Amino acid sequence: MGRSNQQLVWHLIVLLILGCLLFFYNIGNRAIWSPDEDEYALVNREMVEDGHWIFPTANGKPYSIKPPLFNWIGSSVSVLYGEVNEFTSRIPSAVAGLAGVITLYFLGVLLFGARAGFLSALVLATCFLYINFARWIQINMLSTFFLILTFLLFYWGYTNEQKRRWAYLLMYIPMGLGTLNMGPVNVVMPAIVIFFYLLMVRDLKQIFRLRLGWGILIYLMVVLPWYLAVSLKGDYAGNILITTNLTRFFSSSWGHVQPFYYYVLTLPGNFLPWTLFLPGAVFLCVSQHVREERIKLLFPIVWAVSLFVFFSLSQCKRSEYILPLFPALALLVGFFFHKSIDWWNDSIVWRRWIIWPTYLLVALLFISAVGLPVYCMITSPDWTSTVIPLSLILLILGSSIIVFLRKGQIFLTVVAIGVLLTGMVVYASGPVFSRANGYKSTRSFCLRVKERIPENTTLKMYGYYRPAYAFYADRFVEYTEDPATLLSWFTTETPQYVVMKEKDFARIKDSFPLTLYLIDEWEGYRHMVLVSNQSETDV
DSSP states (O other): OOOOHHHHHHHHHHHHHHHHHHHHHTTTTTTTTTTTTHHHHHHHHHHHHHHSSSSSSEEEEOOSOOOOOHHHHHHHEEEEEEEEOHHHHHHHOOOOOOHHHHHHHHHHHHOOOHHHEEEEEEHHSSSSSHHHHHHOOOOOHHHHHHHHHHHHHHHHHHHHHHHHHHHHHEEEEHHHHHHHHHOOOOHHHHHHHHHHHHTTOOOGGGGSSSSSHHHHHHHHHHHHHHHHHHHHTHHHHHIIIIIIIHHHOOSSTTTOOOOOHHHHHHHHHHTGGGGGGGHHOOOOOOOOGGGGTTTHHHHHHHHHHHHHHHHHHSSBBOGGGGGGGGHHHHHHHHHHHHHHHHHHHHHHHHHHHHHHHHHHHHHHHHHHHHHHHHHHHHHGGGHHHHHHHHHHHHHHHHHHHHHHHHHOOOOHHHHHHHHHHHHHHHHIIIIIIHHHHHOOOOOHHHHHHHHHHHHTTOOOEESSSOOOHHHHHSSOOOOEEOOOHHHHHHHHHSSOOOEEEEEHHHHHHTSSSOOOEEEEEEEESSSEEEEEEEETTTT
């Protein structure tokens, strides 16, 4: 085996180990948290138990917000596993997260070489937003993986004339799968990036070599069977293609309306800790030192800038929507580290672009290591013993970062930062999330409610509904905001149970025509109560 192949194997081994720890370790330990996670998990449950594979449902009602590929994968894993739970529902995101890292590695190798590819993949794997959504029951990570794969196949075809035909044809498969996962946006995103990249390199004629005719046919073969099937029933296809894509982009009716500059404020925090090195990466891109790599650098630059503008133009904005541009940022930062290693002994300028952000990062780590236990001792003493091991991780690995930096071992410095973040995730996925479950998840409350309600009956909720209640209570939820309907539920001689917010119960209990009894309650991120028309003694 040649040296380059050995290097590739070792890079892949390290990325696979870190990826498994970051994305798979203890992913079933955290209960399902609202929002989003509960809805996708509930769709999985109803696919497996009720057979709603073609026409997905949530709480027994048509679920036509997103296409079903993510749920097909999660439900298939659940069938093999024997049940739908937190672990099986998170597997699609975790697999997509790991696959995205490996795919970006190969794209980085194609663009800038093996070392730059490894550093880019490491940066992507360990930025906060990417870690979060690789461990979250949500479609964004799967969509991002398909986008990275599309760009890998495009750039492989663009730079390799012998493989161009097959690379371009294969490119349309992940575009189609992305459309089955999130909708037409997985066609729009690569189309924008590829068009503007070819425009910037003055090679628009390449568009006519993209095998568009055969590509559209391949794309339709992937997409059309399901879209045609659902178009025959109700408004499934219309809701997905029009309502949740065009309406969400151009209209404020969906909520999450934010100003144009919203992502300018949120992106730095979501790309941490690598945000600190972005200024150096930007400076490198505009410097004369990379004249020979300018054409290659244009690809991640166009990718990042065009998608940033695209999502900024949308009326509806959420942090996870810009996840698809994080691989491009990772490529730029990875290339920056790669060149800084080459120039470390030649220029103090590049050393400063590495040294200052690293010292700032370590300073923040040490402040957090000391501040977290102190903060917990003052505000939540019962959390102190939980955060102390996390503080030790920050101190020990933060010190190793300084040691490597002072020795001028920049590659190991970056790896140490990645190992530090991996250690934080591994520890947090155990005791930290276990303690947070009591506040963030309704699981324990719903399981108690489930024990009180007879089988084959619906759970009733007043004034508030989340799919987590249907998932953990393992039954359909009947929901109302109408006081008259609430009264009709309780007007019976048999015990009736209704879940509502504590503030709604406090508001109506004195003026309600019937006596209401507080049976159980949960004080988490919301204060919820279980109310009955009979006391526990009467029952």
